Amino acid sequence: MARGQLIRSTVATTVGAVRGLRDLDAPTPCAEYDVRALVEHMLTWGPALAGAGRKVVVPPGEDVRVGDDWAAGLEAVLDDVAAAWSDDGAWQGTTHMGGPMEMPADLVGGMVLGEVLVHGWDLGRASGQRPEWDDDVLEFALDEVAKTADQGRAMGMYSAEVVVPDGASTVDRLLGLTGRDPRWKP
Template sequence: MSDTQLTARAATPLLEIIRNIKPDQLDAPTPCAEYDVRRLLNHLLFWGPSLEGAARKETVPPPAESDSAVDLTGGDWAADVETQLNRIVDAWSKPRAWAGTTHMGGPTELPAALVGGMVLSELVVHGWDLAKATGQHLVVADDVAGEVHKEVTKTATLGREMGAYGPEVPVPASSSTVDRVLGLTGRDPAWTP
C-alpha cells in the first residue's frame, strides 16, 4: 500500500465521523483539552489549506496567528470540513507530494514525507478525538494504524516540544496500534467526556 492510498484510507473514517456529528454536539469536550468539537473542526479548517499546499509544494500560511483567533465553522461546517479533507486527500494522492521537501504554512523547509506522515496522523488522531467526543467509534484499518504508529513514533518528541502532543500516556504493549498511537500523542485511550 503506497502512502498516496493511505491518505484516502485514513480520511474515510474521519469523514464518516464528521457526517454524523450533530449540531448540539459542537460544544462537547474532546480529548484535546483546549478544544471542544467546534474548535477541533475549526482547527481542521484552519490548517487544511496549509496541509493541502504542502502536498503541492506551495507555502499557504494559515489565515491568522492561531486557530483560536478565527472561527471558520460558520455556515455548513460539515460540508466545509468534508470539502477541505477531500482536497487534502487529492493533493496527497500524488506521488510527487511525498518527494523532496515542502513547507507547512511557514518558512521552515521540511521533508515532504515527514509532513505527509503528519497529515496521516492528524486524520487518524483527530478522527478519534471527534469520535470519542460525539459517542462514535473510529475504525482504522490495520495498515493505516501501523503507518501512523510508525510516523508518530518518529515525531513524538518533536510533537511534545512543539506543544502539539501532551506528555506520553503509558499504554500496555498489548494494546491496539491505535491506542499506542494515542498514548504517544498524550491521549488516554480510556478518555470519556
Template sequence: MSHVSEAAEAMAAVAHTITDDQLANKTPCTEYDVRALVNHLLFWGPSLAGAGRKESVPQPATSESDVDLAAGDWRGRLLALLDDITSSWAPPSAWAGETSMGTPQTLPAPVMGDMIIGELAVHGWDLAVATGQRLELPAELLAHLHDTMFAGVEQGRDMGMYGPQVAVPADATTLDRILGLTGRDPSWA
C-alpha cells in the same frame, strides 16, 4: 488507497454524523471542544493541502477562533477540505523533495505527509469519541502511523504537538499505543 486518503475517509465518516448540538462537547484534546477542533481543522486544512501541492496557501482568518462555523455549512466545508487534502497528496510528486505549511521552514515531504496522516487520524479519533462514535482505521495505516509517530514523538512533544505520554497496557491495540504516545488516554470518555 493511500494512508492520507484512508485517514481522511475515516474522519469524514465521523464528521457526517456529528450534530450541531454536539459542537460544545469536550474532546480528549484538552484545548478544544468539538467546535474548536473543527475550527482548527478548517483553519489549518488549506495549508495541509497546499503542502501536498508544494504551494503556500494564505489563511482566510487571523486565528483558529476566527473561523465561523455559523457561516455556511461547516460539515460541507470540512468534507471538501478533506477531499482537497487527499487529492493534493495523491500524486507521487507530493511525497518528493521538501515542503512546508506556508511557512519559511520546510521539512522533507514524506515527514510532512506522515504528520498530516497523524493529524487526521488522531483528531478523527478526538471527534469520534467526543461524539460517541468509533473511528475505523485500517491495520496497515495504524502500523505505519505507529512507526512514524514513535520515531518523531520526542520532536513532536518538544514542538508542543503532543502531551506527556500516557501509559497503556502491554497488550493495548495499535491505536491505543498511538494515542498514548500523543498524550491521550485511550479510555477517555
C-alpha cells in the same frame, strides 16, 4: 498499501466521524478543544496541509469560525488534503507546512496523515463514535508519529505520553504517543 491510498483511507474514516457529529459544544479528548474549536482548527489548517502536498506555501488561514455549513466545509477541506497527498510526488523532495521552513516531504506527509487520523479519533470519541482505520493506516501512522512525538511534545502539540498496557492495540499505542488516553469517554 501506497501512501496515497493510506491518506485517502484515513480521510474517509475521519469524514465518517465528522458526519456523525451532533454537538459542537461537546468536549474532546484534545483537552484544549471542544468539538467546535477542533473543527475550526481543522478548517483553519486544512488548506496549509493540502498546500504542503502540492509544494505550495499556504499559510494557515485566519481563524475560521464554524458557520451553518461547517460539516460540508470540513469534508471539502479533508477531501482536498487527501487529493493533494494522493500523488506520489507529494511525498518526494521537500515542502513547507504553512511557513518558510523546508522539511522532507515524506516527514510532512506522515505528520499530515497523523493529524487527520488523531483529530478524526478526537471528533469520533467526542460524539460517542468508535472510528476504525485499516491496520495498514494505523501501522503507518504509528511509525510516523513515533518519529516526531518527542518534538511534538517539545513544541506543545502533544501532551505527555499516556502509557498504555503491554499488548495494547496499534491505535491505542498511537494515541498514547500523542498524549491521549485511549479510554477517554465524553
